Amino acid sequence: MARRVLVTGVDTFWGGRVAQALEREPSVDLVLGMGTGEPKVPLERTEFVRADQTYSILSRIVRATRVDTVVHTFLVTNSSVMTGRALHEVNVIGTLNLLAAAGASGTTVRHVIVKSSTHVYGSSPGDPAWFREDARRSAPVTTQLERSLLEVEALVRDFAEDNPQVAVTVLRFANVLGSDIVTPVSTDLRRRLLPAIAGYDPLVQFVEEDDVVRSLEHVALRRIDGLYNVAGAGKLPWSEVAHLGGARLLPLSPVAPRLVCAPLLRLARLELPPELEALARYGRGVDTSRLVETGFSYRFTSAGAVGSFARANNLRRSVGQGPVYRYERDLEQFFRHSRAVVREGE
Amino acid sequence: MASTTRSASATGRDGHVQPPRRTRQAARSEQGDVVDAEVVARQVGPSTAGGRPQSDRDADVSTSLPVAVARADEPPSDDQRRSDVDEWGRSERVRELARRLYDPVYRFWFRVEWEGLDRIPLTGGALLVANHAGAVPPDAPVIMHGIERELGRPVYGLADSFFRTVPVVGTLWSRAGGVPAHPDNAYRLLHDRRQLALVFPEGIKGPSKRYADRYRLRRFGRGGFVETAMRAGVPVVPIAVVGAEEAMPVLFRSNQLAHLLRLPYFPVTANMVALGPLLGAVTYFPVKLRLRVLEPVTYDVEPGLERYSKSRVMDEAEQVRARLQDALHDLLRERRSVIFG
Secondary structure (H helix, E strand, O other): OOEEEEEEOOOOHHHHHHHHHHHOOOOEEEEEEEEOOOOOOOOOOOEEEEOOOOOOOHHHHHHHHOOOEEEEOOOOOOOOOOOHHHHHHHHHHHHHHHHHHHOOOOOOOOEEEEEEEHHHHOOOOOOOOOEOOOOOOOOOOOOHHHHHHHHHHHHHHHHHHHOOOOEEEEEEEOEEEOOOOOOHHHHHHHOOEEEEEOOOOOEEOEEEHHHHHHHHHHHHHHOOOEEEEEOOEOOEEHHHHHHHOOOEEEEEOOOOHHHHOHHHHHHOOOOOOHHHHHHHHHOOOEOOHHHHHOOOOOOOEHHHHHHHHHHHHHHHHHHOOOOOOOOOHHHHHHHHHOOOOOOOOO | OHHHHHHHHHEOOOOOEOOOOOOHHHHHHHHOOOOOHHHHHHHHOOOOOOOOOHHHHHHHHHOOOOOOOOOOOOOOOOOOOOOOEOOOOOEHHHHHHHHHHHHHHHHHHOOOEEEOHHHOOOOOOEEEEEOOOOOOOOHHHHHHHHHHHHHOOOEEEEEOOHHHHOOOHHHHHHHOOEEEOOHHHHHHHHHHOOOEEEEOOOHHHOOOOOHHHOOOOOOOOOOHHHHHHHHHOOOEEEEEEEOHHHHOOEEEEOHHHHHHHOOOOOEEEHHHHHHOHHHHHHOOOOOOOEEEEOOOEOOOOOOOOOOOOHHHHHHHHHHHHHHHHHHHHHHHHHOOOOOOO
16 A cells, blocks of 8 residues: 655654655655755655644645655754753644644544654663663653653653554654764764763663664554664663764763853863763663564664764764755756656656 | 582682682583673674675765665674673673672681582572671672672672762672662563572661661561562572671661761761771671571462562562571571681
8 A cells, every 4th residue: 555654854864864765665655744944865756845843734734645654753852952942842832733633533644653762761870771661760850851752752642542543653762873963972972072970881872873764664664553662782881982982081070060060061062961961870771672573673783873973973084074965946846846857657 | 408518518728619610701601691792792793893884874974865775684783892891781891800809808808608509500590689787788799709709600789779879889889790679670680681680688778777686687678579589480599698797787877967968878887986987987897707598499480470479479578588587597506706707
C-alpha cells in the first residue's frame, strides 16, 4: 500500500534527514515536509510547506493531503537553542495542534510517530543503571525541557487512548552525536573543551545520527507502535567522551556549577544546558532491547557515535565546513511540478 | 564441617587461603563469561571502525550532503574505546591498583581469614549477603578484595546511592566495583551478566548502630534481596563477618550534624576519641577479621516473575538472618581476642 507521510520540522536536521530517507522508499507515495524555515538538506521529491511554530494550519493540511503517517520530529530536546517559553510553544502547543489535526473526525491518519528524548528519565543518584521504557524517573522534574517533554508524552498517551485506530509510536533518543548534527556536546567538543563537574565521571550513552534516522524510518515503514528507547550499546565515562572527541575536560565547581562557572562558559563559548548538568553528574543508561526485538539493528555503539563525530570533526578541522545547501524555491517547484521535467513512470 | 576444612588446611601462617594460583585472565576465561562486554566486542568486531565506509561519509560532510549510505548490517564494534570502564562503571585497571594498595591492609592489618570459601560458586551469578558494621564499614572492601584475590572473580558491591552524590569518592567507588543498590541493577548483574553481587540487607541501619548493639543484626530490609535472588534464579550465599564491629565502633550518633552535613548518619567513633577526629575518621583498629561463608540457599520458585509471595519472601529473609545471627554467635564463641582472633 502506498504511504503518504507528513514530516514535521523538515527545516531541522532531524526532519530533513528523515524526509531524505523516506524519499528513497518506493513504498512511500508522498513525503510532505512542514517547517518554519527552509529545508537545510537537498530533497528530491518532498513537498515543502512552510508553517508557523505551533502548526496551527496543520489540520487543513492533513485534511487536504490525506496523509496516513505523521512523523513528528519538530520537538526541541536541547534547551540552549531557545527560551523556556518558546520551548513550551514548540513542544507542547505544537504537539497539541498536531495531535488535534491527526485525531480530527474523518481523519486519514493511521500512524503517529513522536520523537522524544531520554531526558524524560532525568538523572539522579538513585537511578537504575538501565532504564526500561516502563521505568519511572526517580527524581522530581527540575528542568524546563524535561517538563515540556513529559507534558508532550502525556499528550501523546492521551491521544493514543482516545484514538485506538491510530498506531502511536514514541521514540526516546539518547544524546545524539554524529558527523553533522549540532548539539551542546558536539559544540563543546568542537571547541576542544568539554565541561565536566569536578569529582564526577558519570557513564553516558550516545546514539549516532544515522541510527536515529534509521530507527524513525524503521518504525514508520513497518508501522511499529509503542514506546521505545533508542541508544547505542554500552556506556562510556564522560571523560572518555572528551578523550575520544579530541577535547579536554573543563572541570567546573561541584557546587552550583552553572551558576558559579557561567562567565567561564560564556567566555569559552561552551554550552552546558540545565538538562546536561545532572547528566554530567550522574549519567544515564537506557535499555534498548525492546527496539532491537522489533528487528532494528544498530550500526553504532555509544563509543562508535563519539568516534563518528570525531572523524567528521577531524576532516572539518582540515578542510573546513564545505558549501552549505540553500533551498531555492523556484528551482524546487520547477523540478517537482513543471511539465518540462520528464518523470519516471509517466 | 568437612567443607570448611579445605580452607582451614589451606590457610597459611598469615591467614590466607592459598588456592592454586592462576592468572586472573585465565580464571576469567574459564568462567566462560568475561566481565566486560567491551572485551567481547573488541574480539568479535573487526578492526574497522564503527562508521563504515569513512571516505563516503566524510565526502558527504564536505559537500554537506548527509545522505546515509546504504551499508550491510554489521554488528557495531566498540574498538575505539580507550578506557576499560565497563557498563557498570567498574574498571579493571582501577581494581588492580586498589588491590595492590589494599592488599597489605587485608593481610597485615585485618589478617583476614575465610572459612568455607569453596561455597562461593566459581561460575554463574550469586547474591552474597553479609552483616554490615563499623562506622565506615570495612566489611565490603574486605569481602570484595578477598573473593577477587582467592577466587579470581570480580564482585560488584551494591550500596546506597548516597555514595554517588559525593564528588571523587563516588567516582572511585564506582570504578572499584560499586553499584547503586537498585533491584533492577541487582537483577541484571545476577541474571544477565551472571556476576557475583554483594549486598548488605541491613542497609544503613547496620553501620550506624552503636557499639552497645554489636553483632545484633538489624531488620533485613523488606526481604528485597530474597525476591531479587528468586527473580534472577540465583542462590543466596550468606557471609558472616566478625571483627568489623570493633574496627570502628560507633559510640554515639549526632542526628543534627548528620542533617546539617546531609550525611545518612554522623557517628562519633572510638577511633576519633583515641586518635583525634581526622586520623580517627580514616583509621581502623587493628582487629582480626574472620569471615565464614554459610551454605548457599537456592529457591525452588520460577525465576523471572514480577512478584513473589510476600510471606514466603519474608520467611526466607528471616531464615537467612537467623542463620547469619547463629553463625555470628558461633564465631564469637570461638573468638578469644578481638585483636588476635
